[in-house]
Amino acid sequence: xxxxxxxxxxxxxxxxxxxxxxxxxxxxxxxxxxxxxxxxxxxxxxxxxxxxxxxxxxxxxxxxxxxxxxxxxxxxxxxxxxxxxxxxxxxxxxxxxxxxxxxxxxxxxxxxxxxxxxxxxxxxxxxxxxxxxxxxxxxxxxxxxxxxxxxxxxxxxxxxxxxxxxxxxxxxxxxxxxxxxxxxxxxxxxxxxxxxxxxxxxxxxxxxxxxxxxxxxxxxxxxxxxxxxxxxxxxxxxxxxxxxxxxxxxxxxxxxxxxxxxxxxxxxxxxxxxxxxxxxxxxxxxxxxxxxxxxxxxxxxxxxxxxxxxxxxxxxxxxxxxxxxxxxxxxxxxxxxxxxxxxxxxxxxxxxxxxxxxxxxxxxxxxxxxxxxxxxxxxxxxxxxxxxxxxxxxxxxxxxxxxxxxxxxxxxxxxxxxxxxxxxxxxxxxxxxxxxxxxxxxxxxxxxxxxxxxxxxxxxxxxxxxxxxxxxxxxxxxxxxxxxxxxxxxxxxxxxxxxxxxxxxxxxxxxxxxxxxxxxxxxxxxxxxxxxxxxxxxxxxxxxxxxxxxxxxxxxxxxxxxxxxxxxxxxxxxxxxxxxxxxxxxxxxxxxxxxxxxxxxxxxxxxxxxxxxxxxxxxxxxxxxxxxxxxxxxxxxxxxxxxxxxxxxxxxxxxxxxxxxxxxxxxxxxxxxxxxxxxxxxxxxxxxxxxxxxxxxxxxxxxxxxxxxxxxxxxxxxxxxxxxxxxxxxxxxxxxxxxx
Amino acid sequence: xxxxxxxxxxxxxxxxxxxxxxxxxxxxxxxxxxxxxxxxxxxxxxxxxxxxxxxxxxxxxxxxxxxxxxxxxxxxxxxxxxxxxxxxxxxxxxxxxxxxxxxxxxxxxxxxxxxxxxxxxxxxxxxxxxxxxxxxxxxxxxxxxxxxxxxxxxxxxxxxxxxxxxxxxxxxxxxxxxxxxxxxxxxxxxxxxxxxxxxxxxxxxxxxxxxxxxxxxxxxxxxxxxxxxxxxxxxxxxxxxxxxxxxxxxxxxxxxx
Numbered sequence: 001x002x003x004x005x006x007x008x009x010x011x012x013x014x015x016x017x018x019x020x021x022x023x024x025x026x027x028x029x030x031x032x033x034x035x036x037x038x039x040x041x042x043x044x045x046x047x048x049x050x051x052x053x054x055x056x057x058x059x060x061x062x063x064x065x066x067x068x069x070x071x072x073x074x075x076x077x078x079x080x081x082x083x084x085x086x087x088x089x090x091x092x093x094x095x096x097x098x099x100x101x102x103x104x105x106x107x108x109x110x111x112x113x114x115x116x117x118x119x120x121x122x123x124x125x126x127x128x129x130x131x132x133x134x135x136x137x138x139x140x141x142x143x144x145x146x147x148x149x150x151x152x153x154x155x156x157x158x159x160x161x162x163x164x165x166x167x168x169x170x171x172x173x174x175x176x177x178x179x180x181x182x183x184x185x186x187x188x189x190x191x192x193x194x195x196x197x198x199x200x201x202x203x204x205x206x207x208x209x210x211x212x213x214x215x216x217x218x219x220x221x222x223x224x225x226x227x228x229x230x231x232x233x234x235x236x237x238x239x240x241x242x243x244x245x246x247x248x249x250x251x252x253x254x255x256x257x258x259x260x261x262x263x264x265x266x267x268x269x270x271x272x273x274x275x276x277x278x279x280x281x282x283x284x285x286x287x288x289x290x291x292x293x294x295x296x297x298x299x300x301x302x303x304x305x306x307x308x309x310x311x312x313x314x315x316x317x318x319x320x321x322x323x324x325x326x327x328x329x330x331x332x333x334x335x336x337x338x339x340x341x342x343x344x345x346x347x348x349x350x351x352x353x354x355x356x357x358x359x360x361x362x363x364x365x366x367x368x369x370x371x372x373x374x375x376x377x378x379x380x381x382x383x384x385x386x387x388x389x390x391x392x393x394x395x396x397x398x399x400x401x402x403x404x405x406x407x408x409x410x411x412x413x414x415x416x417x418x419x420x421x422x423x424x425x426x427x428x429x430x431x432x433x434x435x436x437x438x439x440x441x442x443x444x445x446x447x448x449x450x451x452x453x454x455x456x457x458x459x460x461x462x463x464x465x466x467x468x469x470x471x472x473x474x475x476x477x478x479x480x481x482x483x484x485x486x487x488x489x490x491x492x493x494x495x496x497x498x499x500x501x502x503x504x505x506x507x508x509x510x511x512x513x514x515x516x517x518x519x520x521x522x523x524x525x526x527x528x529x530x531x532x533x534x535x536x537x538x539x540x541x542x543x544x545x546x547x548x549x550x551x552x553x554x555x556x557x558x559x560x561x562x563x564x565x566x567x568x569x570x571x572x573x574x575x576x577x578x579x580x581x582x583x584x585x586x587x588x589x590x591x592x593x594x595x596x597x598x599x600x601x602x603x604x605x606x607x608x609x610x611x612x613x614x615x616x617x618x619x620x621x622x623x624x625x626x627x628x629x630x631x632x633x634x635x636x637x638x639x640x641x642x643x644x645x646x647x648x649x650x651x652x653x654x655x656x657x658x659x660x661x662x663x664x665x666x667x668x669x670x671x672x673x674x675x676x677x678x679x680x681x682x683x684x685x686x687x688x689x690x691x692x693x694x695x696x697x698x699x700x701x702x703x704x705x706x707x708x709x710x711x712x713x714x715x716x717x718x719x720x721x722x723x724x725x726x727x728x729x730x731x732x733x734x735x736x737x738x739x740x
Numbered sequence: 741x742x743x744x745x746x747x748x749x750x751x752x753x754x755x756x757x758x759x760x761x762x763x764x765x766x767x768x769x770x771x772x773x774x775x776x777x778x779x780x781x782x783x784x785x786x787x788x789x790x791x792x793x794x795x796x797x798x799x800x801x802x803x804x805x806x807x808x809x810x811x812x813x814x815x816x817x818x819x820x821x822x823x824x825x826x827x828x829x830x831x832x833x834x835x836x837x838x839x840x841x842x843x844x845x846x847x848x849x850x851x852x853x854x855x856x857x858x859x860x861x862x863x864x865x866x867x868x869x870x871x872x873x874x875x876x877x878x879x880x881x882x883x884x885x886x887x888x889x890x891x892x893x894x895x896x897x898x899x900x901x902x903x904x905x906x907x908x909x910x911x912x913x914x915x916x917x918x919x920x921x922x923x924x925x926x927x928x929x930x931x932x933x934x935x936x937x938x939x940x941x942x943x944x945x946x947x948x949x950x951x952x953x954x955x956x957x958x959x960x961x962x963x964x965x966x967x968x969x970x971x972x973x974x975x976x977x978x979x980x981x982x983x984x985x986x987x988x989x990x991x992x993x994x995x996x997x
Contacts, residue, residue, distance in 0.1 A: 067896045070791050072946055083949040089787035098891040214780045221949045228778040228950030231993070238777075240995045253827035254780045256995040260823060479893065592782060603797040603894070604787050607808070611781045612827070614816065616808075617800040624822060656818050657825045676891070719804045727817045733776065733828040734975050734991025 038066055046475040047074050047544025049458045051451035052087040052094075053595055054150040054175065055079060055219035056460030058544050059088060061452065061475040068092055068452060068476050073221065077545045078464045080221045086593060086608055088221070093602035094450050095476070099675030100433050101447035102480035111423065114440045114673070121483070124444050128429055129495025132166065132400055136498060141167035145389065145398050148379075149405035150175040153372070153458040153469075154513050156379070158489050158504075159404075165493070165500050172389065173379040176411045176596040176667075179218065180382045180699035181336040185345035188567045188696075189353070190559050193378060195462035196364045198330055201226035203362035204239040205324035207273075207317070209266045209348050211332030212249040215592035215611070218332070218462055227254065240324075242317060244269060245333060247587050247622065247664040248657030250611050260659035263585045264573030264704065265307040266335040267344025269314070271295060271571055272303030274351050276318035283354045287561045291354065294565040306572065326362025327355050334587060334703035338573025342696035346567040353559050367463035368553040371546075372520055383691075384698035386412055393421035402429045404448070404485060409437035410597055410671060413689045413700070414646055431485055434601060436674045447482040449474070454484040455509040457516065468547040469520070471513070471540055484509050567696070576690030577644045577706030586643055586707040587664040588685040594668025600678035601671075610666065613653060614722035619669040619682025621709065622655035624662070631711065638714040641665070643707045645690040648683035651716040652709075663707050767934065769857040770915050771958035772945070773968035774831055775990040778952035781814050781829030785944035785953070789833075792916060792943035794902045796888030809882040811913040812944050828992065831953075833944070834859060834880045834913035835977065835985030842872035842881065850910070857986055858915055868908035877978050881912045915955070916942035937963040958986075 038044060043064050050057040050071075058077025062070040071091050075082035104124040105116035135141055146163055148156075151173060163171040179195070186192050200206055200213065200223050213223040230239035243255035244266055252258045261269050275295040277283060283291070300311045321327045331348040338344060357363030381389075386408060392398050394417075401422070408418045422428055422441045430442035433450050448454075456472040474484075483491070486509025493500035506512040514537065521533050528536060540546040575585065590596060592611050599605045609616055621639050623631075633639065637652045641663060650665065658664055670684025692701040727733060789795065789812045798808055812833040819826045836859045842851050843859065850866040853859055873881040887907040890898070898904060901918040905911050923940045927933070937956050945953040956963040965988075968974070973990040 064900055069897060069899050070943070082946070083951070084784060084788070084947050085782060085949055086784045086787040089784060089791055089947060092791060092897045093894070096894045096897050098894060215782060220782075224780060224782065224949035225951065227780065228952060231777045231950075232775055238993055238995070248825070248827065250780055250782060253829070258823075258825075603891075604790055606800075607790075607797055607803065608783055608786060609814070611783050611814065611829075612816070616803050626822070656822060657827065658822070660822070717804060719800065721803075721806075721808060721810075721813065722816060725816060725818050727819070727828075730978070731975075732815070732977055733817060733830055734973070734989065 049470045049472040050088045056458045057221050058470055074544050076543050079460050083221050085221050090602045090604040093604050095452045105445040107443045111441050125491050129492055133496040143399040144168045145170040146402045147406050148173050154456050158486050162489050165503055172381040174386050178380045180697040181341035181345050184342045184697035189349040189564050194367050196366050197465040199362050201229045203326045203328040205327040206241040207329040208243050209331040210245045210335030211330045212251045215250040216590040246659040246662045261307040261309050264338045267347040268571040269307045270347035270351050271298040272314050273318045274354055277322050277354050282322040328363050337703040339692050339701045339704050340570050340573045341694040343570050350564050365465045366553040368551055370459045371467045371469040382698035383693055383700035390416050390418050390421040393425050398425050400427045401425045404431040407436045407438045414687045415691050440673045446488050449478050449482050449484045453478045455513050457513055466549045466551050470545045573704050575704050575706045582706035582708045584663040584707045586705045587662050588667050591666045591668050597668040600668050601675040603677050606677050609721045614720040616719050620653040621650045622653050622658050622664040624658045624660040625654050627660045628654050636715050636718055638712045638716050640710045640712050641707050643688040643705045646687045650683045651718050768957040769959045771965045772987045773954045773965050775952045776992045778950040779829050784947045785812050788943040788947035794898050794904050807885050835987045837983035837985050839984050841875040845871040845875040863909050866909045884909045
């Protein structure tokens with residue numbers, strides 16, 4: 001027996017040995033022939049652009065042996081200046097995500113089934129190309145629709161060319177986080193489409209109406225750097241910040257003063273402050289009388305009664321704001337998401353105007369014309385545009401829908417019925433790296449390279465006060481059988497034929513980007529003397545960014561007082577739902593971790609304790625401690641939160657810095673797809689939001705719904721890292737005795 | 741100064757550390773300062789650390805059992821009640837105490853004090869008694885209850901300069917010792933005796949979007965940390981325990997009104 005046993009072991013060993021020889025030969029060659037693009041053991045760094053939100057931070061990626069190991073901020077990039085946020089750090093989870101789509105897929109049976117079969121690139125591109133080509137020849141190109149998220153720079157230009165050559169003017173973008181109300185208000189007040197540069201860095205009094213500038217608003221890394229400087233960057237001068245919002249955000253926690261005005265009245269509060277500012281006589285412009293009469297109704301007493309902020313506070317803040325040498329007021333978050341969103345932001349703009357904060361250090365600077373004449377944000381259609389799209393789809397006016405980097409099925413309120421509308425579209429094509437809710441409804445999925453594997457360029461919006469453009473380059477070879485989005489567009493153009501391949505002659509996105517930069521180089525002379533294009537391109541590519549700090553905006557168009565005054569009317573938001581039926585105001589908020597939900601498939605972000613509550617893996621509904629006590633609700637009690645639009649069940653969390661009468665819920669979870677880390681986790685507060693649109697921006701008033709809560713009697717553990725959240729006299733945050 | 745077998749007690753050892761100028765004989769005394777007036781609690785440092793140091797993804801179930809591993813975390817403390825309620829953040833990581841309670845605790849000397857003032861952990865010496873974690877007043881030591889794995893291909897991200905730990909091993913912040921080593925090697929290659937100020941930047945410090953953190957050699961009076969440490973807002977956490985941490989916090993300033 002022993003002998004047989006040993007013998008069979010020998011045979012088994014022999015087989016294994018045979019296999020391993022085969023493998024070793026394959027493995028040996030790469031060890032003997034040194035790779036050309038790296039030295040083993042030595043890290044190389046490539047500069048590119050972060051794509052985790054729309055800020056456009058420059059990043060440097062550390063590469064070892066052809067693998068991406070770490071992302072840092074690009075030190076020479078003026079937006080991030082070597083710094084990065086949690087979402088940016090987690091970009092490696094996008095690249096190496098186990099749930100990435102690895103080859104082109106075709107819907108196997110029905111859209112509902114969510115099962116796909118692999119097909120070849122050739123087959124997929126031919127199917128789409130011939131269908132679109134036929135529509136083009138028939139003159140029905142307008143039945144092709146293209147929807148993207150916040151696509152900017154070269155890719156945006158490529159999409160635009162593709163659609164216009166095709167003959168369809170239906171290229172539109174929808175990004176929940178795009179500041180539509182802010183853009184509309186700035187158009188009214190300053191005649192500017194581009195976002196201005198908010199000089200928080202040099203401000204000494206920052207008044208924020210709901211804008212969580214440290215976590216989610218416009219350009220968090222840039223503003224965080226500025227905030228650090230505002231606090232401790234200047235000797236003997238510490239800037240102050242005041243935050244006005246019903247639920248304390250990260251920026252509210254950092255503020256010296258947090259004011260929970262009645263939800264929806266933030267714009268009115270701004271008008272009250274403006275009224276007081278005028279009354280105190282600090283504004284002496286020629287249009288003083290017009291403003292005085294326009295602001296006349298908003299006396300502190302009236303505003304105090306409406307906003308639930310005391311007269312003393314209004315008078316004091318108005319005084320501090322006027323007396324500070326560099327004051328600045330900004331608006332975002334829920335303030336810019338009521339039915340009065342644009343009026344509220346215009347009121348905040350008026351406050352800046354009356355305090356003389358325009359084109360002043362620590363105030364608002366307008367950006368000069370950007371590089372590549374980028375028209376940032378102009379393709380954002382807001383909720384109204386999405387409703388129109390859904391209607392067109394429902395009516396059968398859309399034959400091909402191409403979706404890229406946008407997840408309307410998850411991001412739009414349920415009652416848009418976008419999913420149902422998609423059923424009516426004969427061909428839905430998703431250009432995506434992940435199986436999100438929208439991608440799963442597609443007939444064909446063209447898997448895209450992630451941003452770390454793609455060429456591109458970007459003009460950050462908001463800019464930094466001078467022209468800046470960044471280059472993205474692939475930092476690693478593509479992991480799977482995927483293509484860069486730009487290459488897919490170019491390949492489709494070739495297959496559609498006609499004018500497209502002639503006018504879009506580039507073979508790859510890389511060629512296109514380089515051609516674009518050559519045009520830009522040819523068009524600019526200042527600051528480029530003695531540098532030929534190759535040197536310019538090489539320098540820009542290595543730095544990841546090109547900018548001209550000397551150039552500032554020319555004479556800004558004078559803000560229009562008349563237009564601002566006309567837009568001030570209707571300063572209080574209206575809420576869906578009757579107060580007697582729905583006693584709470586629903587306050588959905590963007591989180592620092594998931595933003596609008598796009599980060600939910602990244603394990604590092606799922607495991608990152610929410611900065612304000614320390615909760616991981618899940619979602620919750622927040623109640624003020626006193627409210628919760630009145631209702632007999634404890635942490636972990638499952639609540640049914642119900643609004644006129646729908647209801648969800650989530651565990652309750654007691655949150656000390658929340659206005660009574662408000663129920664707050666984080667946005668981002670509640671995915672029904674989107675990979676193993678995101679799926680079936682928590683609830684999506686967008687299911688609760690009533691369809692109300694601020695018609696001046698066309699954006700959804702997502703903070704204007706009333707709600708009621710009911711304790712279901714069930715319990716669910718909220719997983720959080722916090723234990724005791726009081727210092728209990730331990731002086732952990734510093735000794736109490738001194739007042740340095 | 742040389743350690744022999746004649747050194748009888750740890751107390752005596754600690755006294756040596758505390759002697760003014762002790763670290764001068766060696767090259768460095770790595771020190772960190774964290775300005776709470778800049779810190780916003782955004783947690784960029786937490787993810788940066790996770791990426792740099794191969795921290796595992798422990799999963800929802802393990803999180804619920806308080807078995808998370810985060811070498812740096814943000815602690816949050818509420819003060820007051822609505823509407824006069826305030827939130828204070830403090831990043832908490834290994835304080836690299838000169839008189840570290842964890843070092844006395846370890847029965848196998850898996851944790852010790854190195855010549856640069858770092859409190860270091862030798863993974864392959866650790867037998868997992870977890871005594872050090874009990875002794876640590878800052879609760880910044882984390883135990884590997886399991887051998888964690890990465891869903892393919894997430895493991896491709898792992899930093900080749902840092903060990904992946906296994907079940908039964910205690911781990912904690914190293915002040916990114918791999919980056920310190922690299923900087924020292926680079927200095928040596930350049931024929932420099934010392935690492936320049938700012939040459940070593942731990943992952944958390946590098947990422948911090950508000951520049952709240954500084955790191956350097958407090959033996960060097962010109963280093964940024966040496967200057968920051970002199971700030972009148974400076975304090976160390978749980979000072980009354982006499983652990984003499986290598987992290988100096990600068991308390992949040994208050995608005996004058």
